Amino acid sequence: MSDEQTGMRKGLAQYGDAEFSLFLRKAFIKAMGYSDDALSRPIIGITNTYSAYNACHRNVPDLIDAIKRGVMLAGGMPLEFPIISMHESFSHPTSMFLRNLMSMDAEEMVRAQPMDAVVLIGGCDKTVPALLMGAASADVPAILTVTGPMITGSHKGERLGACTDCRRLWAQHRAGAIDGDEIEVISGKLAPGPGTCMVMGTASTMALCAEALGMMLPGGAAIPAVDADRLRHAEATGARAVAIAQEKLKPSQVMTPAAFGNALRVLQAIGGSTNAVVHLVAMAGRLGIELDMTEFDRMGQETPVLVDLKPSGQHYMEDLHRAGGLATILREIRDQVDLSCLTVSGRTLADNLEGAPPAWAQEVVRPASNPVHAGGGLRVLGGSLAPNGALIKQAAATANLLQHEGRAVVFTSLADMAERLDSPELDVNADDVLVLQNAGPKGAPGMPEAGYIPIPRKLAAAGVKDMVRISDARMSGTAFGTIVLHISPEAAEGGPLALVQTGDRIRLDVAAGRIDLLVDEVELARRRAQWKRPAATPERGYAKLYFDEVLQAEHGCDFNFLRAKPLPR
Known part of the structure; x- marks a missing residue:
């Protein structure tokens, strides 16, 4: 990559005079108080997905501080920028309606603004796939971190977790077993802090699949949102972002067909969310990769559910973190995954697994000889x-x-x-x-x-x-x-x-x-x-674009024109 395509020279606004464009850009960026020395470093963009409507992303400001620290310690210049943030419970009619819009926002802002690499901060259900879809399309060096799962709550001595226990207890309320006053008390106990649902919901599933895919540094998927390790992982992510900028390691080099195969295999082993299939198909489609659902079904028949975690088991994500996270799962299915796949760490999945702490006695990830479910999750x-x-x-x-x-x-x-x-x-x-x-x-x-x-x-x-x-x-x-x-x-x-x-x-x-x-x-x-x-089909705005372009579930519900290979109409 030439000098004209890096740092502040990357993607200049078009005024007909490239040097004036650079002069003008520097004049305005210096209004932020940056020095020439700072601006001469690798520029690392950081997606700010904080929103007062999004409790899953409540800790994003702290993560950004840690990422910035990592970037600067590695000699880079961090620049955060806002991007759409979505929470499942606060998105009308549904966050899935807006997932593709967020992916477009990510793609266009990463492509439009000067950055040599980007750190993506995801969390709530649709944000991780949206960010990875956008990053795949922009194909600028990118690395993902997540906000992490919530810690569990408690009611009358019973351990609670959103939102499996939300549904279970609400069903009891509908049946008349829990009255109106008590269900209101319970509503304050189910989500006791920042982070994503602490069960194997879509957010937890996508975090684990993204780590298996290779787009996250090892160990990042299951760290609780309030844990100090979450900030240390964010710092390491910032430092690694500087390295991938220099290595020019692009998402298309990591998100390969074999890597998607690993993500699908992990999806079956963790008893993950059905939503992950739609998201992984959409992400693959941005790179011209078609996922074989017949093969995925076969994976399920030979890959038992090993993670004893709600709603398919009894434990919660903080327990999976204490049990060793994704590495513990991968050890049980290592003969069924492609360990040669490159990851954003710069090492292969095999290298990452070898570098993980040694296994210890735990009860969250079952051995294949004693699975939670023998026939596959999905x-x-x-x-x-x-x-x-x-x-x-x-x-x-x-x-x-x-x-x-x-x-x-x-x-x-x-x-x-x-x-x-x-x-x-x-x-x-x-x-x-x-x-x-x-x-x-x-x-x-x-x-x-x-x-x-x-x-x-x-x-x-x-x-x-x-x-x-x-x-x-x-x-x-x-x-x-x-x-x-x-x-x-x-x-x-x-x-x-x-x-x-x-x-x-x-x-x-x-x-x-x-x-x-x-x-x-x-x-x-x-x-x-x-x-x-x-x-009738809407006549204007994003709703019209959505109805004109959205595909069916087997194609990831992506917009046809955003796929690397649009389907014939």
Whole structure:
């Protein structure tokens, strides 16, 4: 890389005179109080994803201070800059609707502003994939760190964690076992500090997958947000950012097909979130890499769930950190991952693993001989109801429901479900299959985490804790139950899910990898002829861009024009 393409000379604003552009840039950057000596160093951008709406990122200012320290100790010049921040609970209609916007913000700001490398600070669910999608597209040297999981809370002596216990205790409240006053008290105990959900939700899953992918320094995925090690890891990340700037180590050199294979393998071993599949597919698509879901399904059948962590087990992320983090997991599956993959540390995954502290006795990561779940965390489904695929988190499902046939009880939209689900007049039994339509990428819009359909109140009060539930929506990685998600094509695109009516029979056979609608083709053809698209396309703004470009779940719900290889229309 020539001098004209580094530091303050990189990506000059276009005034028709390059030297004037540099002069003007220096004049304004010096208004920040920087010296010529400081500005002559490698420039390291730092994404500031702090937001008063985002408790997962509450510690970002402290992380930025530590990253800056690391950059300067290594001889670089750190420059933080703002970027979109999203929290799942504060993003309407859903953070998934905004993930691609954040990825565009990251891509354009990294490309537009002078930086020789960038430190990405992620945390809450969609922020890590958004940042990595943007970094992959910009392909400027980049390194990721995360805010880290929260510590656990406590209520009446019971250890609590967001948001698996949020859902469990709210279900008890819906069933009448916890009154209104107590549930309000509990709401102050579930998230006792900064950081991401401390169970194996999407944030924890993506952090572990990103470390396995090679985009994070070793050991960073599971360090609690309040731990001093989190700041030390951030400092090391800042120092390493200076090195990757000098080495010109780009995301495309780290995020290879083999590296994505490692991330998918780890996803199965940790019993991770179904959302991670969508995100990893989108990230790979930015680099022209197509992930093979048949291969991913095969990985699941040969890779047991080893991490005993909620919602598939009993422990929390701080326990995984104390057990050794990702290194402890990798040791158990080292024969199933490609240890030759290069990472942002500048070393291979094998080197990182060898450099990790020696193993010690612990109960969080099980040996392969005694797994939490023997059949893999996630299963890819096909069948007549999901011709382009669907997912189920079988490790968090009820075993006797994994092969089930039942009568469909259909909700045509989120509004319809909200209106009728708890009605005493709802015709529903425990053996029925709850079906939610029009909650996919376009239908909701934004594919909300509505797939965790609550048990109807009258059944919950009778003690029913799980039912087969299916939709084109997503669900939080913190959720649990026998829930089929990401059905594609979605109902709003006229997929078979759109044709399901209350009273139809549906068969789920997870062992066979199928979800089928037991209605004959003549009747389906009649219904298809009568089907109408549920909503008009927006006419302006980001919503129009989203509807025009968003792809289905099997393509990561990315925008087609952002992929390295756009799909033919």
